[in-house]
Amino acid sequence: IPIFISLLVVFTTTKKKKFKAKDFTQENLFTGNCEGPNYHDGKLYVVNFQKDGTIGVVDDDGNVELFLTLPAGSTANAIQFNSKGEMLLADFTGHNILKVDMSTKAVSVFVHDSLFNQPNDLCINSRDQIFASDPNWKASTGQVWRIDADGQHQIVADSMGTTNGITLSPDEKRLYVNESVQRKIWKFDVDAAGNLSNKTLFKEYPDHGFDGMKCDNEGNLYVTRYGAGQVDVLKPKGEVIHTVQFKGKKTSNIAFGGR
Numbered sequence: 001i002p003i004f005i006s007l008l009v010v011f012t013t014t015k016k017k018k019f020k021a022k023d024f025t026q027e028n029l030f031t032g033n034c035e036g037p038n039y040h041d042g043k044l045y046v047v048n049f050q051k052d053g054t055i056g057v058v059d060d061d062g063n064v065e066l067f068l069t070l071p072a073g074s075t076a077n078a079i080q081f082n083s084k085g086e087m088l089l090a091d092f093t094g095h096n097i098l099k100v101d102m103s104t105k106a107v108s109v110f111v112h113d114s115l116f117n118q119p120n121d122l123c124i125n126s127r128d129q130i131f132a133s134d135p136n137w138k139a140s141t142g143q144v145w146r147i148d149a150d151g152q153h154q155i156v157a158d159s160m161g162t163t164n165g166i167t168l169s170p171d172e173k174r175l176y177v178n179e180s181v182q183r184k185i186w187k188f189d190v191d192a193a194g195n196l197s198n199k200t201l202f203k204e205y206p207d208h209g210f211d212g213m214k215c216d217n218e219g220n221l222y223v224t225r226y227g228a229g230q231v232d233v234l235k236p237k238g239e240v241i242h243t244v245q246f247k248g249k250k251t252s253n254i255a256f257g258g259r
Contacts, residue, residue, distance in 0.1 A: 007247055008037070008046065008058060010257075019233075025062045032250075035212070036090070036121075039256045039257035040080040045087070047076040055079070055089075055100075059256045068105045074098065078122045078212075078253070080130065082149070084085065090119035090132060097122075097132065097147060111153050117142070121166045121212055121253075123175075129194045131156075131175060133163035146194050156196045165213035165224065165253075169236075176202060176221060178210040185210070185223065203238045212253035222252040 010026035029049060036047040042060075044210040049056025049064055052075045057067040070076060081087055084236060087100035088110065099110040115134040124130050128149035135142035142163030149154040157163075159177030168175055168190070175188045175196060185203040188196040208227035217222055220241070221234045229249035233242035 019242050020244050021244055025058060025064055029064050035253045036076060036078040037253055037255040038081060039255055040081045044257055045079050049080060071107060077120050080122045080124045082124060082128045087129065088122060090122050092118040092120060111147055111151055119162055123167045125168055125172045131166055133166040133177060135162040137162060144177055162204060165210055167213045167215050169215050169219055170217055176213055178213060180209040203234060214254050214256060222254055224254050226251055
């Protein structure tokens with residue numbers, strides 16, 4: 001069951017209700033920077049609840065409450081969890097990757113680098129390596145970082161457009177990265193060490209923009225189309241097989257929250 005954010009919207013992919021969207025939360029509970037959903041231990045966490053710089057937690061009935069407030073100057077854009085259950089946040093205003101202890105709610109800086117633009121979206125592999133998109137919106141450029149479990153980090157793709165959505169294939173051998181302004185989705189091969197190669201254009205659109213992406217268990221790619229108010233589902237070879245329409249036009253991020 002993919003869970004999509006604008007307000008929060010859920011669309012189911014069961015046999016009886018395939019790709020049908022409906023509101024999950026009330027409107028106007030999140031700011032215009034409502035993004036970064038992630039489902040963990042039976043709860044859905046979403047950034048920027050009521051005001052920027054916060055994390056909200058959503059129950060199964062769509063009720064939302066404040067989980068934590070980030071330190072002054074930090075605003076999260078994406079949420080991931082590592083194998084230890086720690087929450088990792090792309091902090092685009094503080095130029096950090098933050099780490100949250102889920103039991104104490106203590107927030108610490110996991111990675112900071114002067115070469116960060118505005119860390120935007122995150123994905124993580126089974127070895128706790130993080131891949132982070134890092135756009136420079138003013139210059140319409142971007143890059144991709146790899147951050148290892150020990151905090152060592154490096155740029156693994158540069159000279160790109162406005163890198164935004166980023167996700168791994170189920171076998172972790174392919175990395176998808178989209179460019180919001182250029183409307184292109186790129187595919188990279190990923191080796192056992194987490195290095196990228198063979199950059200290939202996967203899909204290009206003539207209009208609107210992109211935000212988050214996720215792969216399902218079959219390797220299909222779910223792409224949020226910001227401005228179009230929809231999510232496209234693409235086969236591994238790039239063919240659009242489903243389009244899900246939403247009430248709002250600024251479709252941002254997507255996560256899976258069930259079967």
